[in-house]
Amino acid sequence: MIETQTMIPVAPETLVAAVQKMRDEGHRLVQIGVTRLGEELELNYSFDRERRFVNLRFRLPMAGARVPSISGVYWAAFAYENEIHDLFGIQVDGNVLDFQGTFYQTAVKHPFIQGAAPAPAPVPPAQP
């Protein structure tokens, strides 16, 4: 085994608090990834500190998937969140730099989830 990788299950409601805890402990955001498992989407938020890998994970139903944005905690997450919106149709609420679906301009919208219900309209970020 090259390295042990910890998987921590979270819920969408507690996601931002868990990510804030990661930031306070000094973790670096590695990636946000999505896997399609049948009719569900599994989200992986990966963090690293001194080469110890921690992964926050939860599942959402594919239709109408919504997650809160963590770009308020880690600004760099805006890129990943735009990507998961464009490829998987996940609605991200409160992304500080939202490209509104034009980050990747593909011939087929949301190519990784063919045949799923369309995502709801985006919510503008809360005013400071």
Place this chain on the structure above:
Amino acid sequence: MGKRTIIPFGPQHPVLPEPIHLDLVVEDEKVVDVVPSIGFVHRGLEKLVEKKEFTDFVYVAERICGICSFIHGQTYCQGIEEIMGLAVPPRAKYLRTIWGELSRIHSHLLWAGLMADAFGFEALFMHCWRVREQVLDVIEATTGGRVIFGSCKVGGVRRDVTPEQLDWMLKKLAEVEKEMRLLVDVFLNDDSVKHRLCGVGVLSRADAQLLGAAGPTLRGSGVADDMRLLKYAAFGDLDFQPIAKPDGDSYSRCAVRCEELFQSVDLIRQAVAKIPAGEIAVKVVGAPNGEFFSRTEQPRGELVNYIKADGSKNLVRFRARMPTFANLPALIKMLAGCELADVPVLVLTIDPCISCMER
């Protein structure tokens, strides 16, 4: 408050190796804000796992990018091997390390040439690429391909290297090292080069960590983090310490990459001295079932491959997070406040590999 204009940079630009579009909000020659626009070479390679079997997918993984192709293949194979619990023979691990470091040398020389081109130093650009040709000759003789090596497979490597070839490789690398010293002398000591690099694009240590920067972009800001410390492949047996420079400007990042050139030559020498005899691959039986995040150090930074398999011949998910994707927010941060003429230097200082980033 000066007049603000928006200048589009890219996707076609003489300094860009690959297409990326940046809308620069410029106020009297100072860049105030940047809006990036990517997706010009998005090929949807991650979706090909549904069509290609996992043993054949290594060819697709290698072709994600031309400059860092070997390490993509290696990271993918490593991930599958971890899931399946395959014990890769030590000789294969050493060969992968040697080819990985050769890949790093050729990538850094390519970057050095492009950086020189970014601030207009064409002669230095041509000489860097001339030296790189000798490294590509070594790679072609040992793996069969100049750019796409085609030598990694699940379970080991596909071809062996004879001791005579290893000796010839070391001789060639000694010549290359002498020429690299002359080139690095220009990059690090010449006043006109320093004028373009020093103080340009400062990324503080805290910013680099918070924005998730990777590779020399991170190490140029003083954080000595390198995925080769995870001791994958043969790095557990080799003496290796990451190189970090504290200043956080383009000169530091350039110095990190220049010193990594010599570190890679040294690592190859160590690996060739210690390489054991033996098998070069194990037979792969069955299909993977499980998941793993495979992490390696590409020339540009940390590459993460998430592989999920369910026991059938096709993988469920292959996700590759490239270091350039992680460095993009750092680039946006660096560009705010710079002069317009420094934009090409800054874009190249993160070593962008856009075709990697957009798979």
Place this chain on the structure above:
Amino acid sequence: MAFFQMKKIILAWAVRKPVTTRYPFAPRKAVPGSRGRLDIQISACIFCGLCAKRCPTAALKVDRPNKHWHIDRLRCISCGNCVDFCPKKCLKLTPDHGIPAVTRDWETF
């Protein structure tokens, strides 16, 4: 104050011959072991079809009843999988690059 550090390189290369090969007027240096064009020794082929099954880009087609072997040159990526898996070892990758083609055809042996 260090300036003109390039002088060593420039002076050295002012007297040396250029490294570029004047291809196609001068021959291209072929590196042995380089993966180039696929060649088949058709007399040794038993038309088992293993090469076609193992090809990652489906560039090979084996017609067993009529004893034909087809290759789509533009699909071949010179990976060498077929060379590894051929039981009769009648396939070989030569260091030459392929002949340019303008249409996508099957080449039949």
